[in-house]
Amino acid sequence: MGSSPDISLVNRRGLSLRSRLKVSPGGAIPVAPNPEAAVLQDLIAKAQIVADRLKARGETIAVAESSSGGLLSAALLAIPGASAYFLGGAVVYTARARMRLLDLPREAVAGMRSASEPYALLLAQTARERFQATWGLSETGAAGPTGNPYGDSAGHSCLAVSGPIEQALTLETGDSDRVGNMRAFAAAALDLLLLVTDPEGVR
Numbered sequence: 001m002g003s004s005p006d007i008s009l010v011n012r013r014g015l016s017l018r019s020r021l022k023v024s025p026g027g028a029i030p031v032a033p034n035p036e037a038a039v040l041q042d043l044i045a046k047a048q049i050v051a052d053r054l055k056a057r058g059e060t061i062a063v064a065e066s067s068s069g070g071l072l073s074a075a076l077l078a079i080p081g082a083s084a085y086f087l088g089g090a091v092v093y094t095a096r097a098r099m100r101l102l103d104l105p106r107e108a109v110a111g112m113r114s115a116s117e118p119y120a121l122l123l124a125q126t127a128r129e130r131f132q133a134t135w136g137l138s139e140t141g142a143a144g145p146t147g148n149p150y151g152d153s154a155g156h157s158c159l160a161v162s163g164p165i166e167q168a169l170t171l172e173t174g175d176s177d178r179v180g181n182m183r184a185f186a187a188a189a190l191d192l193l194l195l196v197t198d199p200e201g202v203r
Contacts, residue, residue: 039183043075046190051076053197054085054134061193062131063089064102064123066114067143067157071186087131092123092140102126113150115140117168120160128162135163135197139189144176154178157185165196 054061063086065072073089076082090101098104104126112119120138128136141157142148148156155173160166171188173181 040071040075040078043071043183043186043190044078046187046194047075048079050190050193050197051079051082051085053199055081057134059134059197060085060087060131061135061137062087062127062133063137064092064127065089065137065139065186065189066091066093067141068139068182068186068189069093069143071182072137072139072189075186075190087133090127102130115142115148115150115152115156115158117158117160117170120158121162121166121168124160124162124168125166133163135161135193137161137189137193139185141171141181141185143181143185144178146176155181155184157181157188159185159189159192161192161196163196167192167196 050061053059061076063073063076070089070091073086073091076086076089090097092098092101095106098109099106102123104122109119109122112122120140123138123140124136126136127133127138138160139157142152142154144154147153153172153174154176155171157171157173158168159171160168169188169192171185173184175181175184
């Protein structure tokens, strides 16, 4: 087996940093197994159905998510040819992110709190309008392990879709597992999108 090569990096101050990286005989850098791979595959399976519907209709989508941490966008972008329907997305995790990424000032959410159905619907509407998409999809909640400042317990999330049909709903997982809730929030948002885009459903 060959020796591990020295990797030399130079930081912004011009200082040389050296590290020893283990490389397999074939030259590939070993990658540790990802325990969350199965979780993402489950989301991708849902996203595949959504993608097929959107592409068949020539429709597009934009995402504004919070506690799901980008899982919604990741699932939708994992489908080959995603550029045909995915226009963009943002992780709107703070009030500053809401203002900078969606251009929603404090006045726009007066009398409204995050992690609520009206707020989720506003996020979905704003994402759709800013990207001029057919659909806007949003999620806002409390992943855990503790609740949010508004009194919602961990596992609380509000999801919304805006487009030819507008709908919002609240999810309560009753669980404090942060990663598990992030996955559950993303799965529920994709399920909502599957419902409103179902040609045999509410459309």
